Amino acid sequence: MTAVVLFWVILQGAGWALVYYPHLPGGFTYSAGINPAAYSPAAEALYVSFVTLGTLGFGDVVATDPWIRLASPAEALTVFALLTAALTWFTQIYPPLSRRRSLALEIKGLADIGYAGHLDSLDPVTASRVLDALTAKVATVRIDFTQYPEGFYFQEEDPTLSLARQLPYLLKLRDAAIEHKELDVQLSGEQLAKALVQLTNKLKKDFLASGDDPGKVIAAYAAAHGQNPRS
Template sequence: MDVLLTVTGIAIVMVGLWDIYHSLLHPSGTGAIGGRVQAGVWWISRRTGHRFGSAVGPGSMITVVLVWVLLQGIGWALVYLPHVPGGFTYSPGVDAADYPDFLEALYISLVTLATLGFGDVVATDPWIRLASPLEALAGFALLTAALTWFTQIYPPLSRRRSLALELKSLAEVGYADVLAEEDPVTATRVLDGLAAEVAKARIDFTQHGETYYFQEEDPDLSLARHLSYALELRDRAAACSAPRVRTSARRLGLALEQLGQKLREDFLGTGESPEEVFAAYAEDHGRDSRR
């Protein structure tokens, strides 16, 4: 039984570390557990009409971090459990018999994970004395990784908001309506710039999937609301007589298709064409598409 508890604890610890690695270090940018937790928080938010607004994104990330802490805490507690209380010495006034063994093991695990070092419980078993610093190191790494995770989401969000504002400004001046009359060099520059920004948005959704669950309170900054206007620009550019403008339209169309595929496969699970995917994206974020 002791061996089973130890093996189970190590397995839980490794699962948690593996999910942290895939969420923060792997190019995919999404761990299996963390991704499902965030999707679950988003599902709850949708069912409540996104009542919590922009707090959903940070809240989902905090929930994921708490799940990681819980996995590490319970995993290490199972490793310690076979050695409680005989493998530890207790300060005067602390009687291990007053506490259930699992709760005592969980307390030791969480104190070690948080690197608090109260000193009221000290490991005497040689293997536990070796394991405790490893858990403390894992706790320090988890804290550092969580802080880094929160800071690295802002550049992708800034790029997405910038693209939303660009599309909004083009829509407000009716750029698609006058695109056929625009100088081909200028039109090409605008379309190619949009294609590049759309490609960056696709990369951001790949490497920072958690940013999908950030809802913009300001509709002007919502890519979900303004993205469909890029489709109108693509269609109008494709009908232009200038060959270079039509080439840029194809480039923009390809970038939009790739972004739509990413949104469909990783987040929405619905829609075939970019038009359908972007409409579902807008609905998922509680926004009306501008097209």
């Protein structure tokens, strides 16, 4: 992300340098001891642009052309807009990533103890509560992919934090809940199933364009993130 912001700054500086280039050196005055003929116009345009972009205000090169005097403050304002947009993006993207990682860890914990295989032995109220909580978190992740689609392209190096790897276990948990003897658990399983369909439909429509059912979409999701789906 730092590289992206740096690239934005470089593009801004280079773009404004093209604006200044035709006006050098005639549209500017130079401090005593500075000979504009000693520098290439291209290098001088970049210097003026980045000094203005950084709001440094050295005063060694000052615009005298009226149009350039208006353009220079506009360039300085763009850096504030750029930094504000970057900081806003940083603060917005991390909470969705944290929610996704949290769900991945929770699924991993359930998978490690074989929760789906013990569902019949659990108190139905407790089982329903766990399933409903998972359903709510799956729905939240779907909303995150809608509001912050760039978050899909953030891949996890740690497989324990990768939702793409851990998500397949919810299919097993869904099936165990739907086959449960208690109606409350069955209904919770149905809700989880619908949430998974909505999530995988979102992934298929916006990012993957592959898979005919939740299982295949989730497998494609794992492959896109370089993960082996957890069975």
